[in-house]
Amino acid sequence: MSSARAERLVNLVLCLLSTRQFLTAERIRSIVPGYATAPNDEAFFRMFERDKTELRELGVPLETGRTSTFDAVDGYRIARQDYELAEIDLEPDEAAAVALAGRLWDSPALAGPAHGALVKLRAAGVEVDEEQGRVQPRVRAADPAFAPLLAAVQAGRAVTFLHQRGGPGGEVVQRTVEPWGVVSWRGRWYLVGHDRGRDAPRSFRVSRISEPVTPIGPPGVVTVPAGVDLMTMVRRNVEPAPVSGTARVWVAAGRAHGLRRLGRILGPYQHGGRPGDELEMDLRGVDTVARWLAGHGPDVAVLQPPALADAVRALWVAAATPAGEPAEVPTGAP
Known part of the structure; x- marks a missing residue:
């Protein structure tokens, strides 16, 4: 389906869903964007018949009738009670999936065309319930990639x-x-x-x-x-890897309160002449714990194991090395 036809069908659904009266084909032609391109009456009616068939094949409950006995020709509308979904009960995991989808579809990609169609319908005198009739699929992701x-x-x-x-x-x-x-x-x-x-x-x-x-x-x-x-x-x-042992870490006095909550204080401990505490931490993975520690700079020091000390040191060196230059990691405890 071409984008022009898809947009026309959306506009037609908005029109017929937003009115309580039956609209004749000529009335629809004058207010629904997309039909004005028809070169003559015959072309319009062929286009309109194809669109009605398409909507019915999609399951849209298109009604035919007349608003009053004085109407000379049949009109069309969509019965909202037949079109809208019934009450839906979701399981917790299903509700979580719907919530995630709601956060994903959140950028105004199609909001403009949908809102513009509603404005045109209202200007043409068609009764519009914008909150019920809004069609606004949108997608958002903050990351440029x-x-x-x-x-x-x-x-x-x-x-x-x-x-x-x-x-x-x-x-x-x-x-x-x-x-x-x-x-x-x-x-x-x-x-x-x-x-x-x-x-x-x-x-x-x-x-x-x-x-x-x-x-x-x-x-x-x-x-x-x-x-x-x-x-x-x-x-x-x-996810963190299973616990594979423990690490012993020195933490400066009054510093790294987040690490203190993650570990167990074994007692006071001085490192390089600075007072602090010795902590025991679950070693859920060398790389993971190294990232936790590296952000605290000189306020922490790894006592055991050596592999964790090397990993913290490597992160420090990488952060201090200008882009494009090789990082040289010295040995010894941090």
């Missing part, structure tokens, strides 16, 4: 982009990915696909992908492998 990534998924094309690993200060790497989908997990968007450079499935947080996102290759080449569960892949990569 979201739209081009979604377009690549729909087109089945591979993409290249710059991706920052590990958050602010992390290494920026060029990636070439065959995108399988864009999914939301705990308020963040993730691209899931096959990373050609690592020859393995991977997920990437969309907020860490820099523009431009460049599609490469012909469309229709990328397909999602059978049996792939995109949400499971993201959840496996994002």
Whole structure:
């Protein structure tokens, strides 16, 4: 269906849904945008008949009748009680899915045309209940890379982009990915696909992908492998790993209160002449805990294990190294 015809059908539904009286074909022709392009009466009636057939095939309850005995010809309207959905009871997981969809469809892509159609109907004297008759599908995503990534998924094309690993200060790497989908997990968007450079499935947080996102290759080449569960892949990569031991960390006195809530204070401890406390923390993953600690700078020091100390040091060095220069990580405890 062409975009012009689709818009005309939407305008026709808005018109017939927003009036309680039967509207004749000539009346509809004068107030519904799209019919004015018909060169003559015969062309209009052919167009209108096709549109009525299309609406009925789509399940729209199109009524035919006359408002009063004085009307000479039949008119048309859509009975709202037959068109509107009945009361819907949703399970908790279904309600969560609807809420997510409501947050996604939230940018004025089609709001302008829909509102303009209602204004034209009202100006033509058609009774309009704007709150009930509004058609306003909209989509929003704050991350600039979201739209081009979604377009690549729909087109089945591979993409290249710059991706920052590990958050602010992390290494920026060029990636070439065959995108399988864009999914939301705990308020963040993730691209899931096959990373050609690592020859393995991977997920990437969309907020860490820099523009431009460049599609490469012909469309229709990328397909999602059978049996792939995109949400499971993201959840496996994002959720904390099972606890695999503990770490001992020094925290300066009066500092890093968030870390103190995550750990268990073992007692007072001095480090480099500074007073503080020794904490024991669950080591849910070296990289995860290292990111928690690195943001506190000199107010923390890793006592054990050495692998965690190296990971924190690497994050500090990456944050302090100018872009494009190699990062040299020294050894020794932070």
